[in-house]
Amino acid sequence: MNTSHLKFVICGVVGFVIGDALIKGVSFGWVAPLPEPFFHEGAxxxxxxxxxxxxxxxxxxxxxxxxxxxxxxxxxxxxxxxxxxxxxxxxxxxxxxxxxxxxxxxxxxxxxxxxxxxDIELPADREVIGSHTNKYYQEYLTLPGYRAFATAEDGSTGWSWDYDNRAEAAAAAMSFCEEWRLESDQPLPFSTCKVIHVAP
Incomplete structure (x- = not known):
């Protein structure tokens, strides 16, 4: 298994992102660490x-x-x-x-x-987020317990905290993000949520 593509676990199923395709794989009970997302505060x-x-x-x-x-x-x-x-x-x-x-x-x-x-070259190895997503991400970082943050490219977000483990926190964050995305006035069918951070 190529763990460089490991992104999140939903209900015990590992999710891989390879290009634009989401592939569900074997069952695991953990979520791999993810690098901090990148937010550009400059010009x-x-x-x-x-x-x-x-x-x-x-x-x-x-x-x-x-x-x-x-x-x-x-x-x-x-x-x-x-x-x-x-x-x-x-x-x-x-x-x-x-x-x-x-x-x-x-x-x-x-x-x-x-x-x-x-107005910079963006890092290739980190998830880039805009100011809308970053506002909620900074709030999420202050929350206790096992927590996870999910977002879609259209800026929909969902986060969870105080769960029993990383997998449950990731599943909840994904669910909240998808709920947000689908409740928008005109949801874009080609935008999908993914977990971009889990802690601790």
């Missing part, structure tokens, strides 16, 4: 992909979207004035997919106008 960078929208409603929404410098964020629009945007996601790919999905509810041929990303 962010606006990357323009095409001209800013000119239609009144889309232009106003774009101006409001620009007011935040939080990452990962994306804004999409089409030639008809349909638009969609997201802010404070945990990955650039998911931010782009989210903005396009919301924009294309207007039946348009949407394209990304701009994205906001951290």
């Amino acid at each position: 962010t960078r606006l990357d323009m992909r095409r001209d800013a929208p000119r239609q009144t409603e889309a232009a106003q929404a774009y101006s409001e979207w620009l007011a935040s410098d939080d990452y990962f964020s994306a804004f999409a629009t089409d030639s008809k004035g349909n638009f969609g945007w997201v802010r404070e996601y945990n990955s650039l790919e998911m931010a782009e997919r989210g903005a396009l999905a919301y924009c294309e509810q207007g039946d348009g041929n949407c394209q990304i106008v701009a994205v906001r990303v951290p």
Whole structure:
């Protein structure tokens, strides 16, 4: 078994993340240690992909979207004035997919106008989280007992504390995260939760 892919245990079943696929494996009663997630507190960078929208409603929404410098964020629009945007996601790919999905509810041929990303090279060996997720993660770190923190790339989160062991804490955090994700106004079907931290 390649333990470098070990991520979490749900109800005693090991979960592996290999690329974009979640593979359930053999039953274990423990959860492997995970590295601390990475949150960038410094500058962010606006990357323009095409001209800013000119239609009144889309232009106003774009101006409001620009007011935040939080990452990962994306804004999409089409030639008809349909638009969609997201802010404070945990990955650039998911931010782009989210903005396009919301924009294309207007039946348009949407394209990304701009994205906001951290102005640094991100670590490849740690889970990157945005400011929305980090706010809850910092609160979670103060909690007692066996605890776990789960999040999805769209910023949905769930955490648990004071459980009897790591496996139960991880299972609870996953459940809470999925509940949060599915209760959003427009849940993205391609965003899934995963445990990114367990302690002690």
